[in-house]
Amino acid sequence: xxxxxxxxNTVLCNFAAIERLDLLRAVLDGRGKWTEAVAxxxxxxxxxxxxxxxxxxQGWLGEAxxxxxxNDRESVGHLRTAVFGGQADRNLQHLGEAETCHxxxxxxxxxxxxxxxxxxxxxxxxxxQGIMTAETLGIMQLAVKAGLVTAEDGYALMQKMHQxxxxxxxxxxxxxxxxxxxxxxxxxxxxxxxxATAHAT
Numbered sequence: 001x002x003x004x005x006x007x008x009n010t011v012l013c014n015f016a017a018i019e020r021l022d023l024l025r026a027v028l029d030g031r032g033k034w035t036e037a038v039a040x041x042x043x044x045x046x047x048x049x050x051x052x053x054x055x056x057x058q059g060w061l062g063e064a065x066x067x068x069x070x071n072d073r074e075s076v077g078h079l080r081t082a083v084f085g086g087q088a089d090r091n092l093q094h095l096g097e098a099e100t101c102h103x104x105x106x107x108x109x110x111x112x113x114x115x116x117x118x119x120x121x122x123x124x125x126x127x128x129q130g131i132m133t134a135e136t137l138g139i140m141q142l143a144v145k146a147g148l149v150t151a152e153d154g155y156a157l158m159q160k161m162h163q164x165x166x167x168x169x170x171x172x173x174x175x176x177x178x179x180x181x182x183x184x185x186x187x188x189x190x191x192x193x194x195x196a197t198a199h200a201t
Contacts, residue, residue: 029189
């Protein structure tokens, strides 16, 4: 089972919009982390999505990870502008994505961590770099598989995200939420590696 998962602010906002951050918390199962830039984005988003205030109060994403070393900051800056398209005069634009990708790739303590995002172009880059990725849809599939929510309710919740102008990739049907892609099996909350292997067979 993967030890660390990094949801980005888009994912946090998706669950906050439907007031079901509890589902995300349960799936992360104590493994969630965030960078300082993502924490800052969430604080800003909390102006419109008050449920996000719970993140700091409850502390289930831990202390925000700071990127301070000059060589790290230089690499993050390059990712932010050259890879993710952040404008040079907007220092915070795409900073969360850049920090997350950098530390997963280059900090040994986060090797093998997953990045949870709904930014398609960013995910495509991450996959090319060998970073394990998932989307809000995958989190909901995990929640259904773990018995945290029914497939019917999960489908309704994802439809509600769209109604609230959040736009994660949607399941094609209720049945799609009841089927867990093999690549996500190891992310099921509350199980050992042996149990994850059993689910995959």
